[in-house]
Amino acid sequence: MATTLISARDLAKDYSLGGHVVHALRGVSAEIAEGEFVAVMGPSGSGKSTFMNLVGCLDRPSAGSYTLAGEEVARLTGDQLAALRNRRIGFVFQSFHLLPRADALSNVELPMVYGGIPRAQRHQRALKALERVGLGDRHHHRPNQLSGGQQQRVAIARALVNDPSLILADEPTGALDSRTSLEIMALFQELNAAGMTVVMVTHEPDVAQFARRVLRFRDGKLTEDRQQNPADAKAMLQALGQEQEAA
Ligand code: ADP
Ligand code: MG
Numbered sequence: 001m002a003t004t005l006i007s008a009r010d011l012a013k014d015y016s017l018g019g020h021v022v023h024a025l026r027g028v029s030a031e032i033a034e035g036e037f038v039a040v041m042g043p044s045g046s047g048k049s050t051f052m053n054l055v056g057c058l059d060r061p062s063a064g065s066y067t068l069a070g071e072e073v074a075r076l077t078g079d080q081l082a083a084l085r086n087r088r089i090g091f092v093f094q095s096f097h098l099l100p101r102a103d104a105l106s107n108v109e110l111p112m113v114y115g116g117i118p119r120a121q122r123h124q125r126a127l128k129a130l131e132r133v134g135l136g137d138r139h140h141h142r143p144n145q146l147s148g149g150q151q152q153r154v155a156i157a158r159a160l161v162n163d164p165s166l167i168l169a170d171e172p173t174g175a176l177d178s179r180t181s182l183e184i185m186a187l188f189q190e191l192n193a194a195g196m197t198v199v200m201v202t203h204e205p206d207v208a209q210f211a212r213r214v215l216r217f218r219d220g221k222l223t224e225d226r227q228q229n230p231a232d233a234k235a236m237l238q239a240l241g242q243e244q245e246a247a
Helices: 048-055 078-088 104-114 119-132 148-160 178-193 233-246
Strands: 004-017 020-033 037-041 063-068 089-093 166-170 197-201 213-218 221-227
Touching: 004 048, 020 048, 020 197, 020 221, 037 048, 037 178, 048 063, 048 166, 048 197, 078 089, 089 148, 104 119, 104 148, 119 148, 148 166, 148 178, 166 178, 178 197, 178 233
Parallel strands: 037 197, 037 213, 089 166, 166 197
Antiparallel strands: 004 020, 004 063, 213 221
């Protein structure tokens, strides 16, 4: 039996907006174990980002309970939330969120600067993380000297560098072409096979097919929770390569 990493019980989140209340989440319960690869789907406005903000310890619920690795998030102060986030979670965004004037290595070192890790060790760990995402030879490139797929790899290296329990990705392939998306999904599957828990928001079934579980939201509620046999991104990439050679 795998260890529970995330446990959400009757999670609710209300926003007050111009004098009335928006019920963004209306009682969501779900457990995610260590080592899962989950796609979070649903139409715009269904509560996906609100759910991810809670899972990512960026926000606290209005009601219900949320624990990450056994810690009750609703009870934590802002500083404690930030510390938990820095230690446990690596974030990956649609638009990469890299510092434009810093090279790949400095971008990957950033979460360790906040973590107070000595310079030499930061350097070494950042290099290792860049190697892990296939960019060992690009560490002195700035974002504008890298392709979109390479920039997303730098962002993934940055997400990995504090050795988190969880990678949280919000539309990680939203800004990428389909081949590059496939490469990023192959990397996520490789990290997941090595034990990393991945939770990823996507509205594209083509991307969700690589996850092993799908959570679907509608009107602030969880309407579907299913396991699936994931497609193999690496095999699909190899098939693409052979097609191009034959053409
Ligand atoms: P999704 O990511 O699935 O598109 P969201 O979680 O962003 O959905 O939003 C869910 C609902 O909550 C929507 O009706 C949205 O308008 C509302 N909402 C989200 N954030 C806020 C906020 N900060 N203030 C007021 N309403 C919000
Ligand atoms: Mg959203």
